[in-house]
Amino acid sequence: MQASVSPRPINPWLYLGIPFITVVTLVLLEWTSLDMDLANLFYEPTAGGFIGRHSYLLENILHDRVKQGVILFGLLALTGFALSFFWNRVAGWRRELGCLVLALALSTAFVTPLKKVTQVQCPWSLTQFGGKETYSKLLEARPATDKPGLCWPGGHAATGFCLFGLFFMLRDRKPRLARVALAVAFVAGSVLSIGRMMQGAHFLSHNVWTAVFCWLIGLGSYYLILYRHATTKLPAVERSAA
Template sequence: MLQPIRPRPLNLWLYLGIPFATIVALLLLESTSLDMNIADLFFDQTAGQFIGRHSYLLENILHDRVKQGVILFSLLAVVGFIASFFWSRLFNWRRELGYLVLALSLSTAFVTPLKQLTQVQCPWSLTQFGGKETYSKLLEPRPPTDKPGLCWPGGHAATGFCLFALFFGLRDRKPRLAKAALGLAFVAGSVLGLGRMMQGAHFLSHNIWTAVFCWLIGLGCYYLVLYRRGVAQAPAVERSVA
């Protein structure tokens, strides 16, 4: 006997409203110096570098090891999805596992193409922080350079925020666990993003943009793969394996 399916209504006004309000706020942020002011808090004028530039914790643990852990988790999701075609205990989770593979892949794959398209410089490359590059905001033209920047959006923050997919993957079957997954994704993305800010790799807005993209990707994949709009108000249905 497979687990009962309890479709839940999806409030798109809420799920879309918050990220789009955040986008508006980020666009308004373009007219301020908040990014630079916050980055300046993490820059040691005496040492001439960011306070976390060579931190073992930030570079080796929060950057390398955590990224490897999320990659491993993604690979396990792929293995689980493939196994769901052969192992009866996973039959009823096939859609969720397939969703997880798709959402995690897209939530990390979008970063590199956008970096190459926007060519935004990292804080540590700017003249204000001991580098050689000229600062430009996201929507401004890029100054001439021999080395285009690759710092928008925040790639490492996506390592944490991509876990929004766990929330959507669990929201219909395990609502309480889904809320815990939502908290995990938010905290992980925020901590990893903050770590890179302390190293001078990103501005605050870079990481917030990443969170918005990861949320919208997770939501879009959920709506296309898992959301059962026609039965969202229906009672739980138990289905057995034929």
């Protein structure tokens, strides 16, 4: 049976305020050259392009193996959720596992459709970095091309930032462990983001947008499955105290 857990209050200034400020900052940065300036730090034309383009560590380990690891983690979460309907020892975590599965699924599924809609080019495809495509910012019209870009938002960044869902899963049951999960998700997403920037696959803004999306998806999944459900089950006096 599902255990009754009193939800900890959601601070809107923290959980929504920081993402809002980040989005405003990202929009304002559209009028700067920060993305291009940072990309130039990783570009060495005399060495054949971006410094991490052919790195075994960045491509085979941080890209392929880490992605496979997160896919395996998602399958384990899905298996745990399915088992919660048949195994009493897991049944108490059914909603938490459902929240995690939903957050992981949505945090990775939103990327490809947005890439196809926005058609933003990757740094390595641009003329400034030895490619053939013309640079355009997110909010600008796309130049004519035979090969539309597929680089916004950052897909591999979502491999790390999707783990925000683990923080929300543990938020009420295991607060200390949840903070560890939050740190792991932030570090993982940041490391993977920097790795792809070093390879010329993404600009900084691509990955920061991904972090915002993944956070909001995790928060929304938590609110719908755990927070909202728990608050409706609490008596009025206890709910006001929470």
